[in-house]
Amino acid sequence: MSDRIPMTRSGYDRIKAELYDFENEKMPEIEKRIAEARAEGDLKENAEYHGARESQGMLQAKINMLKDKLKRADIVDRSKLPKDEVVFGCTVVVKDLDFGDNEEFTMVGAGDEDFDAGKINITSPLAQGLVGKKVGDKAEIEVPAGTNRFEILEIRFDDE
Numbered sequence: 001m002s003d004r005i006p007m008t009r010s011g012y013d014r015i016k017a018e019l020y021d022f023e024n025e026k027m028p029e030i031e032k033r034i035a036e037a038r039a040e041g042d043l044k045e046n047a048e049y050h051g052a053r054e055s056q057g058m059l060q061a062k063i064n065m066l067k068d069k070l071k072r073a074d075i076v077d078r079s080k081l082p083k084d085e086v087v088f089g090c091t092v093v094v095k096d097l098d099f100g101d102n103e104e105f106t107m108v109g110a111g112d113e114d115f116d117a118g119k120i121n122i123t124s125p126l127a128q129g130l131v132g133k134k135v136g137d138k139a140e141i142e143v144p145a146g147t148n149r150f151e152i153l154e155i156r157f158d159d160e
Contacts, residue, residue: 004074007109015111019066030056086130088122094150
């Protein structure tokens with residue numbers, strides 16, 4: 001998994017802040033819970049101890065995932081990207097050729113995705129099927145639910 005992860009500076013900073021919180025706020029709390037539970041004696045039947053250890057393991061997995069994202073981060077300079085095609089950072093309006101409705105997607109990086117708000121990760125299959133397309137182009141994108149067919153209606157760059 002050495003693939004670079006494109007993201008904005010704000011997405012990178014958001015992930016870094018979340019990592020800081022996990023390492024410096026949440027992990028010490030869990031370690032304190034473990035120490036308190038350990039002080040109660042017999043660990044075999046100590047539910048508090050086992051629960052805290054499980055929480056510690058899950059939090060450590062999240063910390064490792066965030067560190068990996070930061071290590072592979074590729075901060076994208078949007079000023080160097082083409083303005084006439086679907087690229088990282090643009091908002092694209094498409095017409096769904098099967099249902100006839102228009103949809104709007106903003107191509108974002110790790111840490112900024114929010115599908116409900118139309119912000120899709122640039123590495124997702126949907127975004128990858130749109131990247132490089134220009135206004136008037138059609139795209140057929142294989143997704144788990146089948147094939148999505150779109151026509152590109154508009155490409156714009158909103159300020160961050």
